[in-house]
Amino acid sequence: MSNRLRVSLGLLLLAALAAGCKDSDSPKAEANSVPSASAATAVRPSSAIGAESASPGADATAAPAPGMERPRLKVEVVRPSQTDIAAQAADIAGHPREKAIEAFLKTGAVQLGADRAFHPDQPIKRGEFLQWLMKMDDKGVLPRDSETPSFRDVPRDHPLYRMVEGMRAAGVVAGYPDQTLRPDKDLTREEISVLWGMYIRKQSVSAPYMNFSKIDRNLISFYEDGDKVSDIFLSGVTVYFREQTIKDLFHIEKKIEPQKAVTRAEAADWITRLRPEEDEPDPSQEESKPESDAPSPSPEAPAGETNTVQITDIGGTRDEAALVRLLESGAVDVDAPGLFRPYDPVTKRDVLRWAAYYRPGAIQPATPATPTFSDLAPSDPDYALVEGLAAKGRLKAGSDGGLRLDEGLTRQELAQLWADYSGKDYSSDSSALSDGQIKLYGNSDGLLPELRKPVGAAILLGYYKKAFGMTPALGADLPVLRTEAAKWIIVYYDEHPDRDLP
Numbered sequence: 001m002s003n004r005l006r007v008s009l010g011l012l013l014l015a016a017l018a019a020g021c022k023d024s025d026s027p028k029a030e031a032n033s034v035p036s037a038s039a040a041t042a043v044r045p046s047s048a049i050g051a052e053s054a055s056p057g058a059d060a061t062a063a064p065a066p067g068m069e070r071p072r073l074k075v076e077v078v079r080p081s082q083t084d085i086a087a088q089a090a091d092i093a094g095h096p097r098e099k100a101i102e103a104f105l106k107t108g109a110v111q112l113g114a115d116r117a118f119h120p121d122q123p124i125k126r127g128e129f130l131q132w133l134m135k136m137d138d139k140g141v142l143p144r145d146s147e148t149p150s151f152r153d154v155p156r157d158h159p160l161y162r163m164v165e166g167m168r169a170a171g172v173v174a175g176y177p178d179q180t181l182r183p184d185k186d187l188t189r190e191e192i193s194v195l196w197g198m199y200i201r202k203q204s205v206s207a208p209y210m211n212f213s214k215i216d217r218n219l220i221s222f223y224e225d226g227d228k229v230s231d232i233f234l235s236g237v238t239v240y241f242r243e244q245t246i247k248d249l250f251h252i253e254k255k256i257e258p259q260k261a262v263t264r265a266e267a268a269d270w271i272t273r274l275r276p277e278e279d280e281p282d283p284s285q286e287e288s289k290p291e292s293d294a295p296s297p298s299p300e301a302p303a304g305e306t307n308t309v310q311i312t313d314i315g316g317t318r319d320e321a322a323l324v325r326l327l328e329s330g331a332v333d334v335d336a337p338g339l340f341r342p343y344d345p346v347t348k349r350d351v352l353r354w355a356a357y358y359r360p361g362a363i364q365p366a367t368p369a370t371p372t373f374s375d376l377a378p379s380d381p382d383y384a385l386v387e388g389l390a391a392k393g394r395l396k397a398g399s400d401g402g403l404r405l406d407e408g409l410t411r412q413e414l415a416q417l418w419a420d421y422s423g424k425d426y427s428s429d430s431s432a433l434s435d436g437q438i439k440l441y442g443n444s445d446g447l448l449p450e451l452r453k454p455v456g457a458a459i460l461l462g463y464y465k466k467a468f469g470m471t472p473a474l475g476a477d478l479p480v481l482r483t484e485a486a487k488w489i490i491v492y493y494d495e496h497p498d499r500d501l502p
Contacts, residue, residue: 068360068385070330074308077324078338079315090116097265104268107275109136120265126191127160127183129267130173133199134163136271138318140469141170142481143343151181158183162343171443171473172198177232189250190229190258192270193236200276201472205236220256229258245274312338319483322490331357342483348417349382349405350482352395355421355489356385366391375402394421411468412447412476414488415454418463422492426453433460438474446477466491 089105089112092098101118104110109132112118134141143162149155150168158164160183167173173195175181187195197205219238220226229237237258240246246256249269262270311334314323323340326332331354334340356363365384372390374397376383386403389395397403409417419426426434434456438444447455455476458464467488468475480488 068357068363068365070357070360071307072330073328073334075324075327076308076310077315077320078310078312088116089118089120092118092120092265095120095265097269100269100272101265103272107136107271109133109271118264120268121263123186123261124264124267125183126181126185126187126195127164129187129192129195129262130167130183130199131160131163132267132271133196134167136275139172139199139471140318141166141172141471142483144169144478144481145343151175151179153180154183169473169475169478170469170471171475172201172471174198186261187267188259189246189256189262190233190237192262192267193240193246194233196270196274197236197239200274202239205239223252223254223256225255225257229256233258245270249273309334310338311340314340314342314483317342317483319487322487323483325490326354326358326486329358331355340482342481342486344482345408345479346482346485347406348403348409351409351414351417351485351489352386352389352405352421353382354486356389358489359493364388364391373397373401373403375404380405389421392423394423396420409480409485410477411464411474411480412451412455414480414485415458415464416451418488418492419454419457424454424457426457429453429457440470441472441474443473444476445473447474448476451476462495463488463491 089101092101095101097120101120105112105118110118144165145156145162146165146169149161150165154161154164164173164181164183173181194205196202217226217229217234217238219241220229237246237256246252249266250257309327311324311327314320317323319342323342327334327340332340363385366387367378367384368387369378371377371383372387372395376386380386382405386395386405395403431453434453437456437459438447438452440459455464455474467484
């Protein structure tokens, strides 16, 4: 099938799905409707959330039914104190790579110590280089606390464990064939090419554990030690030789010295030279800011029902703006210490509560004498909410007749739950088109056949990418994190500002 035909079919399905999701005359979002995340500090813009439609959750088109009212919150985001990360390092004056180091420090990826030393000529470790990349721009990759370590030498108590597991789940890092990552090993010239290539999702740079025996070595064969480049790093080395990066940055003439350690100055120079242009802030993605720094309660919120809450664990995160909007709607019960716990797994109960209370207008609580679900008793605190959704046909029981509210959700399960919640049935959609969307991801391991269509629809409609990021791995069986579920809900209602219940 030609690329043009694939695009045409994709657009046809998008139009059909959009017609089922939006009213024909959707009202325009009101200007300056994004509440500020802090009374004193501006929100860090999030490229994952569309800023063109940002009506607060409590601004539903219908008044909440009795039992669905939630008090609005004024959210104050508490941020850790930081020193001037872009200040001049004390030991780089006159260094050949001084300007490159200065440019790198301005990204905020490195926090200098009290001595302001950068140590430019010391070797950099593999793990530290990965930290630099993620602190500079995590590209939507979130930390994960997997039960089983992906690498033998990065156990659960390792300081880089959650970062590494998040990168591994996203498909942007791979280790050695012996299932090690070797974070404490000096980074070498041949290794930096693959670590960087995977981080920026460069398709021509494959994972190190693949077979590179057939890759052409002619490009580097005339160097005295061209044959010393390890097979597992050959793809990266040849790619960046072809682009002149390795040759120019390391001043190579006769020898590559592929196993030579990369210095901190060289690593900073590499990043500065190759940092993609899209890493720079995009003015079109800037969220509109209200004229006043103080967030205003919803027009529907009764006077005197706006409480103030301090949140201590979302400041400076990529998704801060979306999380603040969800919190301000009153949809989330905040832990006593002011924690949202953004990187904890979300439960089905969380998703249903947040979605329902974010836009409660059309939901009518119900309290039937006989429960609809086998594992939900009338004494459950969310019994009326769940039964109200069930009465509208927006929830389906599992094969055992239960709902399993307090279990975690995988990405594919969230896609199916949201299809049910929004009243969509994708069973009649073309399997070929769903498969086409899924193939946009290089790795779809773990995707259940019965959930391919709702996942394909979520990708096509944009919810999947905006919530989870466009990473090489689909990650269909990964647990959904609380921050990801919040983004999913915000994205949906940004695109459907006129909707109460989807």
